[in-house]
Structures are given as structure tokens and as C-alpha cells.
Amino acid sequence: MVRPLEERFRTARDLFPEYRVETVKGRIVVNESGTWQHNTILFRLLLQLTGAAAGRGWEIWPNITVYLGEHADRYVPDLTVVPAAPRMHEEHAVHGDATLLLADVVSAGSGYDDYYVKPCGYAPARVPLYLVIDPFQRSVKLFCDPSGGAYATEIVVAAGEPLPLPDPWGLAVDTSRLM
Template sequence: MVRPLEERFRTVRDLFPEFRVETRRGRLLVNESGTWQHNTILFQLLFQLVGPVAARGWEIWPNITVYLGQHADRYVPDLTVVPETPRMEEDHTVHGDSTLLLVSVVSASSFYDDYFVKPGDYSPNGVPFYLVIDPFRREVKLFSEPGGKEYGRETVAMGGEPLTLPDPWNLALDTGKLLYGDDGA
């Protein structure tokens, strides 16, 4: 007898806690941790987010599953920002509409999912902001204004250009530091 995907997901997640376990379109995906470049990008983003997040009483979670419905795919963003008391489905699963920002750093194997699949699942589930940092294209893309099957707004900044996270953030990200580790020069 084949076990339901949700049961297999939980089993694999429990067996491999050091890996990122997701479901996508009926498939279980077990992803290794990021490269040093991937982690440097996340460090640079954390450096820019930590002050505003702490000042508002929010939290940054690096390894949490996003709940998008009972039969929906399960994603584990590279970073998730949540309010002081987010709505949880389980201890390791936060509701998408109870997040403040989800972040994906594009890898060679995640391009299509990061740009096309995930936004189509996040928007109808009320994820307010989805940030895609793409070191290959040297761009940062912000999906905002969720509603229906797609986001109402997509803002792109090339490496070195500022990217503003709108209200409640009101924060300009330095994409040069994200993509180059410095001022973009």
C-alpha cells in the first residue's frame, strides 16, 4: 500500500533533519544545504534585515515549512520572517498568510521552481512578500501584492540597485551586498 505524500513527507523530514525536505507537484525533494556562496548571500541579507526585524519584534527563521493548505505542496524557504505570534499548523510549519517575507536564493536546480512554481502557490495563500535572489542573473526580484493565482506586482533590481521592501518594511535592500558581498563595484 502506498502511503499518502504527507505521511512520506513527515517520515523523510524526521529521518533527515539536516536536509531541506519539500514536496512539489506530488514529488518529495530532499535538498542538501547551500554552498558557501549561497550562505554568504543569506548572511548579507540577514545583516540587512536583523535590525528592522528586531525593532518590530518579528523573528527570522532559517528552516521552517510553509503551510499552504492540506493538499498543497510544502516548501522550506531559505529564510522566513514571521510576526511575533505567527499562526502555526504544527511546530515546524507556519501558515503562509502568517508570514512577513519568504526568501529563496536561486540554485542551478531551483530556477524554475523559485521563479514560476512557488509564486503561483504563495500568492493565492496570502504570502505578502516573496524575495528571489538570483546570483546567476545578478538580480533580486520581489513578488508583492498577492491575490489570485499570481502576484499583482513584481519588482526587479539588478545587482547594485536598491530594492525597496514596501510597508510594513519600508526598507531599501542593498543588492550589491547581496550579490557581490560588497557595494557592487
């Protein structure tokens, strides 16, 4: 008998606690820790977001599963910004519509999922902002305004250009400091 995906996901997460375990299009994906370059980009983004987040009582979480619905995939973005006391699905999963910003840094094998698959899962779950930082293309893409199961707005800037974040952020990401 084949076990349901949710059960296999939990088993994989329990077997590999030091890795990022996600379900993407019905497959279980186990990712190693990021490279030093990947982590440096995340650190530089974190430095830019921390003031705005802390000033509003928000929190920035690494390695939390985003709950997108009962039969939907389970993604684990590199960074998740949540308001104080967000709505949780379980201890390890926050509801997508209870987030403020999700961010991923593209790695060698994640480009397709980060650019195409994950936005198709995040938008129907009403994730307000999804930021994709691509050191290979030297660009940053922001998906925003989820409506009708898709993102109505996609903004792409080259590394070095500012990327304004919509309300309630009131700040622009200095992409020259990311890569």
C-alpha cells in the first residue's frame, strides 16, 4: 500500500531534520544546506528587512513550512516574514495567507521550481509577496497582488536596481547589496 504524500513528507522531514524537506508538484524534495554564497545573500536580505520587521512586531523565520491547503504542496522558503502570532497549521507550518513575505535564493537545481512552480502554489493560497533572488541571472523578481489564483503583478529588476516593496513595507530592497 502506498502511503499518502503527507505521511511520506512527515517521515522524510523526521529522517532529515537538518535538511529542507518540501513537496513540490507531488514529489518530495530534500535540499542540502545552502552554499556560503546562498547564505550570504540571505544574510544581506535579512539585514535590510530586519528594521522594518522589528519595528512592526513582525518576525523573520528560516526553515518553516508554508501550508497552502489540504491537498497542496508544502514549500519551505529560505525566509518567511510573519506578523506577530500568525495563524499556524501545525507547529511546523504557517498558513500562506498569514505571511507577509516569502523569499527564495535560486540555487543550481531550484530555478524552475522557484520561478514557475512555487508562484502557482503561493498565489492561490494568497501569499502576498514572493521574492526570488537569482544570483545566476543577477536579478530579483517580486510576485505580488495574488488574485484569481495567480499573481497579478510581477516586477523584475537587475542586480543594482532598487526594488520597492509594496505596503505595508514602506522600503525598497537595495539589490546591489545582495549579490
